[in-house]
Amino acid sequence: MSKRATLADVAARAGLSKTAVSLVLNERPGSRLSAEAVQRIRDAARELNYRPNPAARSLRMGKTRTIGFVSDKVTITRFASAMIRGLLDVADEHDHGVLIAETGDHPKQLARALESMIDRQVDGIVFGSVGARLLNLPALPDHVRGVAVNCVGPTSRSVVLPSEHEAGYRMTRLLIEAGHAEGIGIIGNAPQAIATPQISVTIGSRFAGIHEALDEARAAPVAVADIEVWEPWHGYDAAKEVLGSGAPVTALLCLNDRVAFGAYQAAQERGLRIPDDISIASFDDDEIASYLRPGLTTARLDYQGMGRLAAELILLRDDSEGEHLVPMPVQLRESIATPSLDWQDLPTKPGRSAG
Missing domain, CATH: 1.10.260 (434 Repressor (Amino-terminal Domain))
Known part of the structure; x- marks a missing residue:
């Protein structure tokens, strides 16, 4: 060499x-x-x-041109890994590198990762989480800028979160404007998550947005199914119960796309066509949302946008302290339509297609 x-x-x-x-x-x-x-x-x-020589330049300038990223399962989760892409893009645009550590929600690994990054004199540290919840993040030294992304720590001075209130409001308004004000069923109510920040610090905002839109329309859900685990099989069971309850449901608002996947199956079993007989809307824009037929209308959790904003707060902005919300853009697909005749008055046909 x-x-x-x-x-x-x-x-x-x-x-x-x-x-x-x-x-x-x-x-x-x-x-x-x-x-x-x-x-x-x-x-x-x-x-x-x-x-x-980067080491010599770091000593001379007091900066390493490196951002630290401490992950709570972001690096091992396909859906949330876009957060890293956003962080890397901004770092690359400004000639910075990114040092990444995965903690897997283990306190000892978190402490070790932070110690290593501080020893390496990174210019700032981003904490990122798959679930928007309260984490036991330690305080950073005053000279190290930190940003919590999709999570909150007890000492976090700068936080990036999805704009859940806006998303809840806009998705509900979509259903109302399509004519479903008197027929919305909610699949995935989560009272424990709303009350427990260690489970979620944003889901309460999502429900606040949903109920604000309903209140404006002087409407209320005609059915609500509580689910504490938002997975397809729970969505299937909850939607099956709601659809078989006799409630005048014309639309299902599911609290994530995996729950909506289960709701699609429950509707199909009942012989209902989406969106002709029942509309379905959701949140997250998981990959499954575009694969479903018809495509699922949903509000996208913009992990990449959150990663970009976190890097910008570290590198470019002096007003980094406080809460910074990233919009959840609506992905309009084919799962919402104006309600037709009351399907509950029609005979179900087991062979009828859901798509």
């Missing part, structure tokens, strides 16, 4: 002093060198494939 070119090598090739070369290559003002001398230095650096 060839020897790495040094500042002295560039100075010798250009026929100038190390001080002059340092001023030019580190883009420091006030060198008073001629344009010809500056060009000689740049040509010499290019010919020698000179690269600045």
